[in-house]
Amino acid sequence: MGLSLFALASGFLMSLIPLSLPAFNIGTHLAPWLASSFYFGLLIGATSIEAIVAKIGHRMAFIAFLLLLLLTVIIMPAFPDANLWLAARFVAGFAVAGVFVVVESWLLMANSAKQRAKRLGLYMTSLYGGTATGQLAVGPLGTEGWLPFLVVAALLLLACLPPLLISKGQPAKQARHGISLSAVKDISRPAIMGCLVSGLVLGPIYGLLPLTLQMQAKTEAEIGVIMALVIVGGMLIQPLVSYLSSRLGKKWLMAMFSLLGVAALGIILTSQQAQLQAGAYMIVGASAFALYPIAISLACDNSAPSKIVSITQLMLFSYSVGSVAGPILVEFMPKDSNALLHYLLICLITTSLYMMIKSYRTRQSKPILPSI
Numbered sequence: 001m002g003l004s005l006f007a008l009a010s011g012f013l014m015s016l017i018p019l020s021l022p023a024f025n026i027g028t029h030l031a032p033w034l035a036s037s038f039y040f041g042l043l044i045g046a047t048s049i050e051a052i053v054a055k056i057g058h059r060m061a062f063i064a065f066l067l068l069l070l071l072t073v074i075i076m077p078a079f080p081d082a083n084l085w086l087a088a089r090f091v092a093g094f095a096v097a098g099v100f101v102v103v104e105s106w107l108l109m110a111n112s113a114k115q116r117a118k119r120l121g122l123y124m125t126s127l128y129g130g131t132a133t134g135q136l137a138v139g140p141l142g143t144e145g146w147l148p149f150l151v152v153a154a155l156l157l158l159a160c161l162p163p164l165l166i167s168k169g170q171p172a173k174q175a176r177h178g179i180s181l182s183a184v185k186d187i188s189r190p191a192i193m194g195c196l197v198s199g200l201v202l203g204p205i206y207g208l209l210p211l212t213l214q215m216q217a218k219t220e221a222e223i224g225v226i227m228a229l230v231i232v233g234g235m236l237i238q239p240l241v242s243y244l245s246s247r248l249g250k251k252w253l254m255a256m257f258s259l260l261g262v263a264a265l266g267i268i269l270t271s272q273q274a275q276l277q278a279g280a281y282m283i284v285g286a287s288a289f290a291l292y293p294i295a296i297s298l299a300c301d302n303s304a305p306s307k308i309v310s311i312t313q314l315m316l317f318s319y320s321v322g323s324v325a326g327p328i329l330v331e332f333m334p335k336d337s338n339a340l341l342h343y344l345l346i347c348l349i350t351t352s353l354y355m356m357i358k359s360y361r362t363r364q365s366k367p368i369l370p371s372i
Contacts, residue, residue, distance in 0.1 A: 039324040
């Protein structure tokens with residue numbers, strides 16, 4: 001319940017921040033830097049959250065990070081200054097990193113890869129379902145003034161209630177087992193790359209797609225619906241990801257989902273039909289949101305439960321590096337209304353090729369057992 005309310009607030013805030021800039025007399029050129037500042041906070045948080053979770057436990061850490069995020073939401077409309085907004089988004093990124101590490105490590109403390117895949121599927125469905133629903137608030141609540149920010153703050157406050165009222169079910173505090181440099185070398189490179197690319201793709205989608213749609217003369221209501229469709233696509237694909245990731249090669253799966261995204265982007269760039277574009281945006285969401293759970297599941301394969309928090313941090317760190325770089329890299333694309341879409345196309349084509357090569361090499365390296 002707390003995660004779903006957090007997702008609702010995050011979904012609304014995702015589109016609210018870039019679209020509310022003109023109302024607070026802040027230039028829209030700040031949007032990619034706000035996105036990168038948020039993900040830089042996520043990156044810093046990914047490197048330091050483990051100690052906090054180990055000290056105060058999963059439940060209290062979850063509450064503390066939600067309250068920290070709530071504080072940044074209140075500060076932004078109260079002090080509409082570009083530098084302060086950049087700082088607030090950095091702190092918000094740190095807080096969100098805490099929420100992700102707490103929830104993901106909590107769920108991944110399972111005894112088998114199948115259980116982890118099932119838990120991740122439920123987690124992603126809940127997260128993306130709430131985020132998609134939050135997008136729809138852009139139309140009725142608008143993006144100007146205090147009201148939308150107060151709604152986000154209220155949702156975050158409500159998200160604190162379930163862990164406050166229910167203390168059972170959290171994992172026991174465990175001794176910290178960090179990952180040494182030699183152990184990092186043993187973590188699957190495609191898993192790290194999958195999380196990195198997930199950030200490179202999702203960072204710009206979260207931070208810049210609303211502005212891209214605004215440049216294409218879409219209304220606020222239309223922007224909210226399209227953003228919701230992207231995230232609904234990510235939500236609907238999670239049960240399939242959960243089912244396939246325990247049965248098929250994870251590298252091959254990431255290659256196939258990347259190619260699916262390439263095909264959908266091709267439709268968006270070439271078609272003028274609104275219904276066809278809407279369906280294609282859903283498929284782009286399915287492709288983009290499939291990469292992270294597959295990659296993190298691949299990283300956790302054959303890992304001891306005591307290492308899960310550290311591995312989760314490393315994966316979140318990889319995701320954060322991509323998310324920081326993504327919005328800035330889009331700025332180097334040719335300046336037109338399709339710059340973001342062209343950037344996503346390049347990312348997904350490159351990823352599909354990389355994962356196919358790695359999948360092929362893995363199959364080639366497996367010993368062929370003699371028949372009896």
